[in-house]
Amino acid sequence: MDTSKGNVKICEKAKEIQSKRKFQDGDWVVLQDTTDKIPFIFSTHCKGCMWEIENLHPIWLPRQDQLQEMVFQGNDLVGQAIDLAKFRADNLDDNLVIFHSWEQWWLAFVMRKLYNKVWTGEQWKKI
DSSP: OOOSHHHHHHHHHOHHHHTTOOOOTTOEEEEEOTTTOOEEEEEOOOGGGGHHHHTTOOEEEOOHHHHHHHHOOTTOHHHHHHHHHHHHHHHHHTTOOOOSSHHHHHHHHHHHHHHOEEEOSSSEEEO
16 A cells, blocks of 8 residues: 555545545545644554544545546456556656556546546646
């Protein structure tokens, strides 16, 4: 799981994705420590305890499988791989932002496919 500052930033700025979160076992979230500004990252282990972090404005870090579910129906793994490979090749060829993990690539793919947005380096921008 990518818990880098870069991934936290693109996840936090993906408001469309953040608004759809429904916490479940195994989710990754980031809580900002307002004193030190150091994120505390953890995986949930119980749905019932999630109310405790709601007031801390958690940032959801969707896993690859969760991102894949947003754009693909069924188990067409070959089709998914081809679609993502085409998307990745187009972004590399156009010298657009290069993402540093598969979670980042999948989030970029979801944002482009569902919301027609691209990452500028600072925000998701409609194209």
